[in-house]
Amino acid sequence: xxxxxxxxxxxxxxxxxxxxxxxxxxxxxxxxxxxxxxxxxxxxxxxxxxxxxxxxxxxxxxxxxxxxxxxxxxxxxxxxxxxxxxxxxxxxxxxxxxxxxxxxxxxxxxxxxx
Amino acid sequence: xxxxxxxxxxxxxxxxxxxxxxxxxxxxxxxxxxxxxxxxxxxxxxxxxxxxxxxxxxxxxxxxxxxxxxxxxxxxxxxxxxxxxxxxxxxxxxxxxxxxxxxxxxxxxxxxxx
Numbered sequence: 001x002x003x004x005x006x007x008x009x010x011x012x013x014x015x016x017x018x019x020x021x022x023x024x025x026x027x028x029x030x031x032x033x034x035x036x037x038x039x040x041x042x043x044x045x046x047x048x049x050x051x052x053x054x055x056x057x058x059x060x061x062x063x064x065x066x067x068x069x070x071x072x073x074x075x076x077x078x079x080x081x082x083x084x085x086x087x088x089x090x091x092x093x094x095x096x097x098x099x100x101x102x103x104x105x106x107x108x109x110x111x112x113x114x
Numbered sequence: 115x116x117x118x119x120x121x122x123x124x125x126x127x128x129x130x131x132x133x134x135x136x137x138x139x140x141x142x143x144x145x146x147x148x149x150x151x152x153x154x155x156x157x158x159x160x161x162x163x164x165x166x167x168x169x170x171x172x173x174x175x176x177x178x179x180x181x182x183x184x185x186x187x188x189x190x191x192x193x194x195x196x197x198x199x200x201x202x203x204x205x206x207x208x209x210x211x212x213x214x215x216x217x218x219x220x221x222x223x224x225x226x227x228x
Contacts, residue, residue: 004156043118043219044157044205090156100147100209100217101170104156 002027002093006105013081014113021076021108023091032094033074034102035065039087047089050074061085086112116140118220120206126226127196135191135223137206145209146189147217148181152202160204163189196227 003026013019025031032051036044048059055067065076074091088109092102119138127133139146145164149157150173159173165186174181178197183189193200203224207217 041221043221044207044217045219046216049216092156098162098170100145100207101159101162102149102157102217104158106154106156 002031002095002103004091004093004103004105006089006091006108008108009106010109010111012111012113015083016080019076019078019081019085019110021089021091021110023074023076023105024072025074025091025093026072027093027095029096030069032096033065033067034092034094035059035063035074035076036090036092036104037061037087038090038107044090047076081110081112083112083114086110118206118208118218120204120220120223122223123221124224124226126228129196129198129227131196131227132192132194133196133225135193135204135225137189137191137220139187139189139206139208140210140218141187142210143208143218144186144211146183147207147209148189148191149205149207150175150202151205151222157205160191193225196225198227201225201227 005024034049035047047063048057050057050067088107090107091105094102121136148160151157161181162170163183178194180192203222205222207219
């Protein structure tokens with residue numbers, strides 16, 4: 001069975017500092033991997049996705065993620081955070097034959113301080 | 115409309131009441147998904163439609179939960195005899211024909227069962 005672990009429930013980061021959110025997955029084959037962001041009262045917005053190819057994936061809002069098969073990880077990074085990046089971030093995995101049926105992690109709440 | 119629309123935005127129900135939650139996907143989107151997001155958790159898959167056919171309902175928690183999409187557009191998630199553990203945000207998402215590998219999420223319906 002597939003599963004997703006986000007080890008950090010809550011992260012506080014200063015504006016302008018770098019951010020890294022961890023994600024580990026369990027899946028029998030190469031999965032489809034996603035990062036979503038959810039702001040209060042908003043729907044989930046796709047930041048980036050990995051299906052195949054280059055393991056370093058660029059997304060929207062200056063985010064990137066790196067797929068590391070050996071570590072079963074798909075960590076999200078941003079070099080310099082902005083106050084508007086405060087939100088909840090979810091990593092998700094989808095099966096290759098039914099990628100819309102996603103398994104989400106529990107999420108990481110990001111707080112940005114001035 | 116421009117996005118996935120869900121109504122009502124908020125629903126308060128007394129325990130034992132039946133509720134119906136509506137999802138209007140983006141026009142022309144073939145696939146439609148329902149997810150349940152409990153407080154402090156990531157979304158969990160409930161069910162999936164392709165056009166009017168319900169292809170996967172493995173995530174429905176009990177036989178009190180029922181979903182339909184009779185004309186392949188609007189979908190309704192019905193919960194009978196609501197229980198307190200049904201309190202959650204119910205998210206709808208859709209995918210256009212040809213996928214594009216991106217789920218478009220609505221803002222959700224927050225259900226509170228008292």
